Amino acid sequence: MALWAVRGNGRQPPDGEDVATDERLSWPLTVGLGFQHLLAMFGATVLVPRMTGLPVSTTLLTSGAGTLLFLLLTRNRVPAYLGASLAFVVPLGAAAERSGAGPGALIGGIVVVGLLVTALGVAVKALGVRLLETAVPPVVTGGIIVLVGLGLATYSATSFERTPVPAAVTAVVTLLLTVLGRGLLSRGCVLLGMLAGWLYAAGAGTLSAARLAELRNAAWVGLPELITPQLHLSVTPFVIPLVIVVAAHQVGMVKAVASTTGRNLDGSVGDALIGGGLATTFSGSVGGSGLIGYAESMGVLAASRVYSTAACMVAALTAMCIAFSPKVTALLGTVPTGVVGAASMILLGMVVLIGVRIWLNAGVDFTDPVNLGVVGTTLIAGAGDLTLTVGDVRLSGLVWGSLVIVLVHPMLRALVDVSRGSSRQ
Known part of the structure; x- marks a missing residue:
C-alpha cells in the first residue's frame, strides 16, 4: 500500500482546497514543495x-535523519521538519562559559534532554493524552505557539535589517503571491519569494563577499564531523529546563497542525514527544544540535496548504544529501540574511495566528485574570527576549516564558479554585 495517495491529477488541486497529510502531488511538485x-x-x-x-554539516545530517525518524514514529500523521532549536543557544553558551564545557560535554547535555523528552512521551502514551490535556490546556498550547512566533520575532527583524532591499523584495513577492497568486504560484509563495530576493541580491552585486569566497573554496564532497558525547554533571543544570520547553513545543506543534488540518491528533501527542526526543538524542549522540519542530515549517504548511508529509520527507532527504557537500551548503549560505529574515517574518506571523486560532476554537476566556495575567506577561517578555539568570543558569525569553506558561498557569489556576472553594464554605 502506498504511503501517499496522489491528489487528483497530481498537478494542481482546486484553489482553496488542502492537500492532506496522507496525500501528495506529483513527485516533481512535491520536490519543489520540499525545497520550500x-x-x-x-x-x-x-x-x-x-x-x-x-559542526554545521552534522546538524544538517541529523536534522534530516531526525525528521525521517519523527515521521516514522508518528506514522505519517504529523507533517513537520525538525531543525536546530534556538532555545538551546543560551543554555549551551552559559554552560560553556560557566563550566568550561567543550563540544563533547555540550552534546552530552543535548542527549540528556532528548532522553528525558522521550521518557515523557512514553509516560503520555502509557497514562493517556487526557492527563496531558489537563496539564496543558488549550490556553497553554496556544500560548506556546504564539510565544514561539513572537520569541523569534527579534531574530527575523534583525535579519531583515541586515540586507533590507533584498528582504523587501522577498516580502513583497511572497505577500503578492500569497494574496493574488493562483494554483502553484500561491502554494510555492515562500520559495518563489526567497528566490526573487536571492536573485535580486546576486544581480545587484550585494551578496556577501565572505560567503562567496567560502563558496569558491568549498569542496564538492566532504564527510560530516562526528563528535562523541560526554556526560558531565556540570552541564545538566543548564539544560534541564529545556526538557519542558522542547516537550511543550512539540505538544503545541501537534495542536497547531491539528488546528490547521481539522484533524484530531491527540493520539499522536505521545508519538510526537517520543519522535522528537529520539531525534534530539540521536543528533546529540553524533555531534548535532538539539532538534525541535520548526515554526517556519508550520508557517510553510499554512501558507501552501499542502500538509503532505511527503514534502517534509523530501526536505529531510535533501538536507542529508547537502550535509555531504560543503559546496552546496556554502551555496545556500549565500542567501542574504535579510531574505531569510523576511520569509521568517511572514511565516512566524502565520504561526502566531495559528496559536490564536487554537484559543478561538477552544473558546479561551481572556477576561479570566489567570489567563490574562500569565499569558499576557509571558508573551510580552518572550517577544522582548527578556533573558534572566538564575544562579549560574541563563534562560532566554523563549525558555523561561515556556516554563512560566506551562508551570505557573496551572499552579495559579489551582490556587484560584481552592480560594473559590474556601469562600463558598
Whole structure:
C-alpha cells in the first residue's frame, strides 16, 4: 500500500482546497514543495551550530535523519521538519562559559534532554493524552505557539535589517503571491519569494563577499564531523529546563497542525514527544544540535496548504544529501540574511495566528485574570527576549516564558479554585 495517495491529477488541486497529510502531488511538485521547507529552515539550522560551536554539516545530517525518524514514529500523521532549536543557544553558551564545557560535554547535555523528552512521551502514551490535556490546556498550547512566533520575532527583524532591499523584495513577492497568486504560484509563495530576493541580491552585486569566497573554496564532497558525547554533571543544570520547553513545543506543534488540518491528533501527542526526543538524542549522540519542530515549517504548511508529509520527507532527504557537500551548503549560505529574515517574518506571523486560532476554537476566556495575567506577561517578555539568570543558569525569553506558561498557569489556576472553594464554605 502506498504511503501517499496522489491528489487528483497530481498537478494542481482546486484553489482553496488542502492537500492532506496522507496525500501528495506529483513527485516533481512535491520536490519543489520540499525545497520550500528546506529554504525556510536552512538559515536557523546553520546559525544554531555556528553559535554553539558545533559542526554545521552534522546538524544538517541529523536534522534530516531526525525528521525521517519523527515521521516514522508518528506514522505519517504529523507533517513537520525538525531543525536546530534556538532555545538551546543560551543554555549551551552559559554552560560553556560557566563550566568550561567543550563540544563533547555540550552534546552530552543535548542527549540528556532528548532522553528525558522521550521518557515523557512514553509516560503520555502509557497514562493517556487526557492527563496531558489537563496539564496543558488549550490556553497553554496556544500560548506556546504564539510565544514561539513572537520569541523569534527579534531574530527575523534583525535579519531583515541586515540586507533590507533584498528582504523587501522577498516580502513583497511572497505577500503578492500569497494574496493574488493562483494554483502553484500561491502554494510555492515562500520559495518563489526567497528566490526573487536571492536573485535580486546576486544581480545587484550585494551578496556577501565572505560567503562567496567560502563558496569558491568549498569542496564538492566532504564527510560530516562526528563528535562523541560526554556526560558531565556540570552541564545538566543548564539544560534541564529545556526538557519542558522542547516537550511543550512539540505538544503545541501537534495542536497547531491539528488546528490547521481539522484533524484530531491527540493520539499522536505521545508519538510526537517520543519522535522528537529520539531525534534530539540521536543528533546529540553524533555531534548535532538539539532538534525541535520548526515554526517556519508550520508557517510553510499554512501558507501552501499542502500538509503532505511527503514534502517534509523530501526536505529531510535533501538536507542529508547537502550535509555531504560543503559546496552546496556554502551555496545556500549565500542567501542574504535579510531574505531569510523576511520569509521568517511572514511565516512566524502565520504561526502566531495559528496559536490564536487554537484559543478561538477552544473558546479561551481572556477576561479570566489567570489567563490574562500569565499569558499576557509571558508573551510580552518572550517577544522582548527578556533573558534572566538564575544562579549560574541563563534562560532566554523563549525558555523561561515556556516554563512560566506551562508551570505557573496551572499552579495559579489551582490556587484560584481552592480560594473559590474556601469562600463558598
